[in-house]
Amino acid sequence: MGDRILVIGGVAAGLSAASRARRLDPEARITVLERGPAAGYSACGLPYMLAGRVSLASLLTHPPEFFCERRGLDLRLGQEALEIEPARHRVRVRAEGSERWEHYDRLVVATGARARWQPSKLRNVFTANTWAEAAAFDAALRGGDLRRVAVVGGGYIGVEMAEALVLRGGLEVHLVHRHGALLGNFDPDFVAPLAGDLQRLGVHLHLGTHVAALDGPPDGRVLALETSAGALATDAVLNCAGLAPQSALAAAAGIALGRTGAIAVDEQQQTNLAGVGAAGDCAESRHRLTGGAVWTPLGAVANQQGRVAGAHAAGRPAPNGRRARYPGVLGTLALALAGTGWGRTGLTLAQARAAGLAPAWEDVEAGDRASYLGPVPLRTRLIYQPATGRLLGCQMSGAPAALAGRLDVAATALAAGFTLEQLETLDLAYQPALAPLYEPLQIAAHNALGR
Amino acid sequence: MGDRILVIGGVAAGLSAASRARRLDPEARITVLERGPAAGYSACGLPYMLAGRVSLASLLTHPPEFFCERRGLDLRLGQEALEIEPARHRVRVRAEGSERWEHYDRLVVATGARARWQPSKLRNVFTANTWAEAAAFDAALRGGDLRRVAVVGGGYIGVEMAEALVLRGGLEVHLVHRHGALLGNFDPDFVAPLAGDLQRLGVHLHLGTHVAALDGPPDGRVLALETSAGALATDAVLNCAGLAPQSALAAAAGIALGRTGAIAVDEQQQTNLAGVGAAGDCAESRHRLTGGAVWTPLGAVANQQGRVAGAHAAGRPAPNGRRARYPGVLGTLALALAGTGWGRTGLTLAQARAAGLAPAWEDVEAGDRASYLGPVPLRTRLIYQPATGRLLGCQMSGAPAALAGRLDVAATALAAGFTLEQLETLDLAYQPALAPLYEPLQIAAHNALGR
Numbered sequence: 009m010g011d012r013i014l015v016i017g018g019v020a021a022g023l024s025a026a027s028r029a030r031r032l033d034p035e036a037r038i039t040v041l042e043r044g045p046a047a048g049y050s051a052c053g054l055p056y057m058l059a060g061r062v063s064l065a066s067l068l069t070h071p072p073e074f075f076c077e078r079r080g081l082d083l084r085l086g087q088e089a090l091e092i093e094p095a096r097h098r099v100r101v102r103a104e105g106s107e108r109w110e111h112y113d114r115l116v117v118a119t120g121a122r123a124r125w126q127p128s129k130l131r132n133v134f135t136a137n138t139w140a141e142a143a144a145f146d147a148a149l150r151g152g153d154l155r156r157v158a159v160v161g162g163g164y165i166g167v168e169m170a171e172a173l174v175l176r177g178g179l180e181v182h183l184v185h186r187h188g189a190l191l192g193n194f195d196p197d198f199v200a201p202l203a204g205d206l207q208r209l210g211v212h213l214h215l216g217t218h219v220a221a222l223d224g225p226p227d228g229r230v231l232a233l234e235t236s237a238g239a240l241a242t243d244a245v246l247n248c249a250g251l252a253p254q255s256a257l258a259a260a261a262g263i264a265l266g267r268t269g270a271i272a273v274d275e276q277q278q279t280n281l282a283g284v285g286a287a288g289d290c291a292e293s294r295h296r297l298t299g300g301a302v303w304t305p306l307g308a309v310a311n312q313q314g315r316v317a318g319a320h321a322a323g324r325p326a327p328n329g330r331r332a333r334y335p336g337v338l339g340t341l342a343l344a345l346a347g348t349g350w351g352r353t354g355l356t357l358a359q360a361r362a363a364g365l366a367p368a369w370e371d372v373e374a375g376d377r378a379s380y381l382g383p384v385p386l387r388t389r390l391i392y393q394p395a396t397g398r399l400l401g402c403q404m405s406g407a408p409a410a411l412a413g414r415l416d417v418a419a420t421a422l423a424a425g426f427t428l429e430q431l432e433t434l435d436l437a438y439q440p441a442l443a444p445l446y447e448p449l450q451i452a453a454h455n456a457l458g459r
Numbered sequence: 460m461g462d463r464i465l466v467i468g469g470v471a472a473g474l475s476a477a478s479r480a481r482r483l484d485p486e487a488r489i490t491v492l493e494r495g496p497a498a499g500y501s502a503c504g505l506p507y508m509l510a511g512r513v514s515l516a517s518l519l520t521h522p523p524e525f526f527c528e529r530r531g532l533d534l535r536l537g538q539e540a541l542e543i544e545p546a547r548h549r550v551r552v553r554a555e556g557s558e559r560w561e562h563y564d565r566l567v568v569a570t571g572a573r574a575r576w577q578p579s580k581l582r583n584v585f586t587a588n589t590w591a592e593a594a595a596f597d598a599a600l601r602g603g604d605l606r607r608v609a610v611v612g613g614g615y616i617g618v619e620m621a622e623a624l625v626l627r628g629g630l631e632v633h634l635v636h637r638h639g640a641l642l643g644n645f646d647p648d649f650v651a652p653l654a655g656d657l658q659r660l661g662v663h664l665h666l667g668t669h670v671a672a673l674d675g676p677p678d679g680r681v682l683a684l685e686t687s688a689g690a691l692a693t694d695a696v697l698n699c700a701g702l703a704p705q706s707a708l709a710a711a712a713g714i715a716l717g718r719t720g721a722i723a724v725d726e727q728q729q730t731n732l733a734g735v736g737a738a739g740d741c742a743e744s745r746h747r748l749t750g751g752a753v754w755t756p757l758g759a760v761a762n763q764q765g766r767v768a769g770a771h772a773a774g775r776p777a778p779n780g781r782r783a784r785y786p787g788v789l790g791t792l793a794l795a796l797a798g799t800g801w802g803r804t805g806l807t808l809a810q811a812r813a814a815g816l817a818p819a820w821e822d823v824e825a826g827d828r829a830s831y832l833g834p835v836p837l838r839t840r841l842i843y844q845p846a847t848g849r850l851l852g853c854q855m856s857g858a859p860a861a862l863a864g865r866l867d868v869a870a871t872a873l874a875a876g877f878t879l880e881q882l883e884t885l886d887l888a889y890q891p892a893l894a895p896l897y898e899p900l901q902i903a904a905h906n907a908l909g910r
Contacts, residue, residue, distance in 0.1 A: 053831055053891045066831040296886070308889035311896055327909030335884050342888035351888055380504055380517040412894040413864015416887045420868050423885055424875030433786050434874055435747070436867045437793035437802055438759035440504045443863040445762055458778030 021288025472739025
């Protein structure tokens with residue numbers, strides 16, 4: 009009999025962990041407990057489903073049978089872990105009304121995130137972070153008597169959802185955000201044009217507006233948001249006011265949390281308890297530039313962390329003998345909003361200042377190809393440390409197709425610890441129809457070096 | 460009076476050098492001698508002009524007055540440097556039939572490249588490497604009695620020109636290449652599909668076909684290429700059979716050439732003669748991965764080398780005190796051919812083997828975004844050294860818009876000296892509509908690591 013590997017959570021990190029463990033240990037008995045009705049789906053695709061662009065089913069990377077039959081995982085949907093008992097290597101599980109204990113030799117906690125704001129339960133207050141939540145919201149919208157929707161929160165989920173609801177059609181969409189700038193993970197001045205883009209798309213924007221309470225009649229239906237700018241009548245609320253790690257289950261079992269409130273892990277995604285790993289939105293990460301613990305609930309991070317946790321759950325190295333490690337995050341994030349791409353990696357100015365790095369920045373607007381072949385402009389902000397020339401961060405905005413790869417160049421240069429001069433003198437592709445003689449990033453580095 | 464800086468050559472490297480020198484030294488007297496009728500144009504755009512997509516004038520980055528009036532450069536067109544006399548710090552120049560000597564305190568040689576194959580002078584045998592050559596070819600094509608054109612040489616210039624002539628319309632275009640695979644800077648098996656793409660576009664391909672001679676009647680008009688596969692009748696020949704550095708002028712003055720035949724330079728683009736720099740297609744480069752001297756006649760390299768040569772010609776550091784250096788090439792190259800993008804950086808398998816690096820490779824075909832949002836496939840070949848995990852090279856093919864940035868990620872990772880594991884665990888952008896959960900490069904690295 010192989011080792012018993014138990015994974016709590018069956019979305020990005022959990023299924024990555026289980027799949028990786030299976031790959032490295034064909035004998036292990038691997039069980040994945042997923043609370044919801046679906047596993048292995050693209051949570052990042054939920055806005056596209058709500059926009060009516062893709063079906064919910066299309067967001068499944070594989071059907072459940074795939075994980076069971078092809079990957080040999082015992083994937084169980086609708087099963088909630090209630091308690092971890094580390095001393096006895098077991099987890100209490102509730103499914104279909106009854107409870108049981110599942111034993112494990114090694115455990116991976118991948119319980120994800122939840123909405124940070126938990127308003128009192130009222131009808132027509134929704135979240136859409138999971139398959140089940142998004143499906144319920146979609147069903148309510150299909151019901152047809154919701155015409156006005158207020159999205160609360162202007163972080164990346166809030167703005168993606170607001171756009172999706174406008175594109176869905178037939179809705180009056182309000183976006184209420186407590187800060188004066190959207191997307192707090194960007195510099196406020198850099199991201200400022202997004203507000204106009206969303207308004208032109210048809211989003212009713214309420215920036216700098218704090219939601220004090222939800223008002224409704226006794227039947228629980230929301231009638232108004234009480235905000236710092238007055239009452240806002242609405243038929244439904246979509247709560248996108250931030251996420252929090254689902255770490256309570258782990259904490260109750262004595263698994264140490266970090267100062268972010270997420271589970272503290274080392275580079276091998278291991279917690280303070282032997283044989284217990286954690287990965288994804290419930291776990292912390294190390295920031296590659298500051299070395300500090302951060303909480304970065306993003307899909308790609310969850311998948312990569314899951315792989316590492318799974319490799320260690322398998323308890324054996326990869327075929328080439330390497331020990332898996334996760335080297336940390338840069339917070340690389342891309343968005344496509346109202347036809348414009350947005351991207352960021354590394355530290356914002358505020359983050360760099362908070363880390364004591366005394367940053368400076370260089371803004372460049374330059375084309376994505378030769379001037380005579382119809383370039384589209386890209387705005388690029390390069391953040392760096394003048395004292396050392398070290399790169400600290402990058403933000404970009406422009407044509408979506410031109411953006412993702414260029415943002416990844418910045419992320420790669422940041423991971424390499426490059427200086428402005430190393431960035432400026434990279435040997436990058438130049439082809440008049442595909443890429444300009446000097447990439448915007450290189451122009452920014454050149455200018456930052458004093459021209 | 461400021462120092463006298465003389466630059467021989469007014470295209471990519473020469474004008475970059477002169478402009479950089481001006482930026483650092485407002486007092487210098489800077490003269491640029493350009494043999495041809497135009498300076499500061501995009502040579503890489505000449506195929507687009509021949510295709511009829513852009514005008515020749517649009518390829519000028521700036522009009523000549525810009526360099527004179529705005530940059531304060533004494534730019535002289537139609538002036539050919541005949542001899543460098545280093546002992547007396549002077550260059551003999553021919554212009555409009557007469558000769559004179561130009562004195563300098565510091566000299567930059569940026570004489571470019573020429574066609575390697577120099578067939579006997581026959582009418583309707585063209586090259587199109589410079590503004591003047593391309594203009595002459597264009598004029599001949601406009602004459603209207605050339606219907607069949609044979610492009611000789613299937614390197615990147617030859618294939619771009621063959622495509623351009625097909626797109627121009629009204630021509631029967633033959634491409635004759637001595638090797639069995641096009642684009643010798645790619646792995647032959649990787650680039651193989653390009654042949655079919657070009658044929659479907661309408662190019663008549665003659666691979667593995669060596670041109671032995673050009674035959675023509677006494678009036679000099681070409682009638683046939685004598686090839687290893689028989690005679691090929693044609694109205695005109697476009698000679699794209701490789702380039703050679705224009706280094707004879709320098710060599711005659713005692714400037715040392717490297718084993719590639721191009722001018723040997725150090726990281727500061729300085730030759731063996733004090734005060735004499737060289738940059739662009741006439742100069743060698745150091746390969747970043749092998750450390751060896753290579754000759755890489757590409758526009759972006761020429762511009763960057765020109766900047767460095769110009770900074771040293773100015774004889775003073777940049778405002779931030781740095782001394783300019785050019786850290787070397789990866790041979791990064793992108794092409795857009797028949798609607799498909801092609802890219803390469805670093806070493807091919809053959810180049811890596813020749814360097815004794817015992818390479819292996821991993822091929823991946825994967826989409827450029829989430830499966831449910833209509834991804835376009837990208838073929839990616841990652842070349843690495845199994846003994847160390849070190850990255851050695853990358854080749855890509857796929858939708859043009861998806862390619863350039865991704866190729867640059869590979870180039871950045873190569874410049875950083877990354878291993879497979881460092882590439883696999885990069886924090887890159889993931890957004891369903893813009894970029895997949897795992898970039899093809901990361902999938903390749905993962906697979907190469909033993910899955």
